[in-house]
Amino acid sequence: MTAYRVALIGTGGIAGAHMSALKEMKERVQVVAAVDIDRDRVEAFCAKYAIPHAYTNEVAMLAAEQPDLVHIATPPGIHHRQIMRCLEAGAWVLCEKPLCLGLAQLDEISRTEKLTGKYCSSVVQWRFGSGAQHLKQLIQEQAMGRQLVGLCQTTWYRDQAYYAVPWRGKWATEGGGTTMGHGIHAMDLFLWLLGEWEEISAMSGTLDRAIEVDDVSMAIVRFQNGALGSIVNSVLSPRQQTYLRFDFQKATVELSGLYGYSNQNWRYSIPEKSSDEAALARWRAIPSDIPSSHHAQLAVLLDRMDRNERPPASTIDVRPTLEGITALYKSSATGARVQRGSIVQDDPYYWHVAGQAL
Numbered sequence: 001m002t003a004y005r006v007a008l009i010g011t012g013g014i015a016g017a018h019m020s021a022l023k024e025m026k027e028r029v030q031v032v033a034a035v036d037i038d039r040d041r042v043e044a045f046c047a048k049y050a051i052p053h054a055y056t057n058e059v060a061m062l063a064a065e066q067p068d069l070v071h072i073a074t075p076p077g078i079h080h081r082q083i084m085r086c087l088e089a090g091a092w093v094l095c096e097k098p099l100c101l102g103l104a105q106l107d108e109i110s111r112t113e114k115l116t117g118k119y120c121s122s123v124v125q126w127r128f129g130s131g132a133q134h135l136k137q138l139i140q141e142q143a144m145g146r147q148l149v150g151l152c153q154t155t156w157y158r159d160q161a162y163y164a165v166p167w168r169g170k171w172a173t174e175g176g177g178t179t180m181g182h183g184i185h186a187m188d189l190f191l192w193l194l195g196e197w198e199e200i201s202a203m204s205g206t207l208d209r210a211i212e213v214d215d216v217s218m219a220i221v222r223f224q225n226g227a228l229g230s231i232v233n234s235v236l237s238p239r240q241q242t243y244l245r246f247d248f249q250k251a252t253v254e255l256s257g258l259y260g261y262s263n264q265n266w267r268y269s270i271p272e273k274s275s276d277e278a279a280l281a282r283w284r285a286i287p288s289d290i291p292s293s294h295h296a297q298l299a300v301l302l303d304r305m306d307r308n309e310r311p312p313a314s315t316i317d318v319r320p321t322l323e324g325i326t327a328l329y330k331s332s333a334t335g336a337r338v339q340r341g342s343i344v345q346d347d348p349y350y351w352h353v354a355g356q357a358l
Helices: 015-024 039-049 058-065 076-088 103-116 130-141 160-164 184-194 277-284 294-307 315-334
Strands: 004-009 029-035 053-055 069-072 092-095 120-122 147-157 197-205 216-223 228-234 236-248 252-257 266-269
Touching: 004 015, 004 058, 015 029, 015 069, 015 294, 029 039, 029 058, 039 053, 053 058, 058 076, 069 076, 076 092, 076 103, 076 120, 092 294, 103 315, 120 315, 130 184, 147 184, 184 228, 184 236, 184 315, 197 315, 216 315, 266 277
Parallel strands: 004 029, 004 069, 029 053, 069 092, 092 120, 147 228
Antiparallel strands: 147 236, 197 216, 216 228, 236 252, 252 266
16 A cells, blocks of 8 residues: 655644544555644644654645645635645645635635546534434435434634634634634534525624624524524533434434534434334444544545545535535525525625625
8 A cells, every 4th residue: 555645734723633633544644744834833743743844835845745635724714725726736635624715716626626636625524423424324214204303503612812813703814703613513514414405594693702703693494305404603602512403203313512422422312102112223323433533534535535536525515515604694694595506606605605805
């Protein structure tokens, strides 16, 4: 087996999770370089993780190192530019969420995938834990009947000091507020599990933090299969929790955690006096216990690289999530319901999730 040459752009807090995942891959990868605009920080990071080459510019790194895969762990406002450079240099990409600040940029990345034959995946690690994979299979089999009701709640807490980081709390650099920066993980899992959404009606606000973007948002979603869903995102909630609930005809499935999950975070229930105890035991029997993690997603990505196949969570897979977030912001600003597929090139919301010029 030939190890893939891997580089990392951005050596801030989340970069450690990427390095932990890469270490788990052992002989499948060789981390050859890291990039950060802060030379002292990138050199310290390279020394900590025994990475041979440090750069302060990704263009120079791509030319010199010619990596097969690049992990991007930088602020959202520069993701699009860096993704494009990596794809055009012949590298696959695994990029932190969100991939970009609007549907126009995402569609440009998708076109570049086709031109280069390389792929970009968004970090949406909640999809890749065994609990979510198991539930997805049950839904596809319609094992628990039709989907009826869904709840998706990201109620977290971030104080004002959190937003002292210069790029946070701004439309141009963070790309959105709690919806885009925090709720996106649970929302992505929610929308991925329940299938194609049809319309969204929403409200959002900046209630307590001195920031440009939202610190609370709420939405009602109608899915093509007829199910109805409720989404709540907040950074104003002192008791933090991430909670998802799916009500089917025969059972309720719940996920309760915070920043990730393992099998023990999932709960399956049936109505009292139900005769489906045997079925419940089967539904609860998750075949393996793989936590949601960068490692779980990276393992699948490398498998697809081996076969030169489009990986899960590439641009076409995550577009419904970014379109949903965009629809939430548009509905909140206009007071109108937003239909799936209605945000097109003559709509300012196509160019930025908040309908603002980039």
